[in-house]
């Protein structure tokens with residue numbers, strides 16, 4: 001199947017007030033198929049949100065290219081982008097962020113439909129409320145009258161209002177209670193199946209990712225260090241950083257593991273060679289000198305490590 005979204009070597013640099021430059025996204029390539037759920041995971045500050053915004057052209061890449069549905073959109077004008085917006089939408093962590101507190105839920109859903117001159121607005125608003133599991137009476141309520149979970153349902157309804165092919169959801173459940181998180185995760189999965197939506201889920205929480213994603217891309221200091229089928233990556237991580245992230249998840253059957261050693265280095269002056277080498281438990285001399293490319297192993301797993309934990313044949317751990 002051809003890709004819905006194709007990013008090649010996306011880079012985003014920010015110039016700081018003191019004149020120095022920071023590389024928030026450092027040459028990311030990825031593809032998303034129609035209907036696929038891809039999770040972007042990694043510690044705070046690794047560039048997940050920046051990459052999410054780049055993928056929707058809500059921010060402009062410093063370099064690299066982006067294709068959506070076969071069309072090159074890297075340098076598309078604002079006017080042409082506006083025509084594309086109905087097909088690519090964002091959902092944010094803060095359920096208040098994209099809702100006007102003085103407008104009802106019904107108005108919030110009707111607004112994009114009116115702007116894009118869609119027919120049958122009232123019927124579509126009712127349909128959207130149904131799709132996200134809100135009662136019709138919710139249309140008359142204001143954002144503050146909803147619980148956090150209901151408000152996130154409303155945001156999701158707004159994001160799907162115009163029938164997008166792709167949604168980027170930035171930490172969509174991390175502000176919610178765990179029980180509510182599960183309901184919103186189920187809603188995403190349900191909508192994906194029903195509407196054939198492709199989703200990029202940005203999350204730092206591997207438990208959430210496990211439930212949401214078909215595929216996982218692990219980011220470290222602006223770059224993807226491992227990418228592959230979700231369950232396979234979580235069951236047998238190939239990159240020592242993915243391993244460390246998994247080890248850091250608290251579990252009832254073992255004592256709390258030590259946190260990943262050291263701080264995430266600054267993206268203003270990233271380490272030479274492999275960016276993870278100063279914190280890597282298995283780093284060797286080569287890792288501080290030579291930057292490992294993200295390369296495919298025989299099993300559909302891509303990994304940027306000179307000494308991956310999973311062998312080329314994918315048959316468990318190498319020595």
Ligand SMILES: Nc1ncnc2c1ncn2[C@@H]1O[C@H](COP(=O)(O)OP(=O)(O)OP(=O)(O)O)[C@@H](O)[C@H]1O
Pocket residue numbers: 014015022023024042043044045046047048049050051204267
């Ligand atoms: N507008 C900006 N100007 C300067 N630096 C920025 C800007 N936006 C992001 N950054 C920096 O880029 C890096 C990546 O940030 P980003 O928010 O994408 O990471 P993240 O993984 O989403 O983190 P978090 O989970 O904390 O949101 C960080 O070092 C951040 O400080």
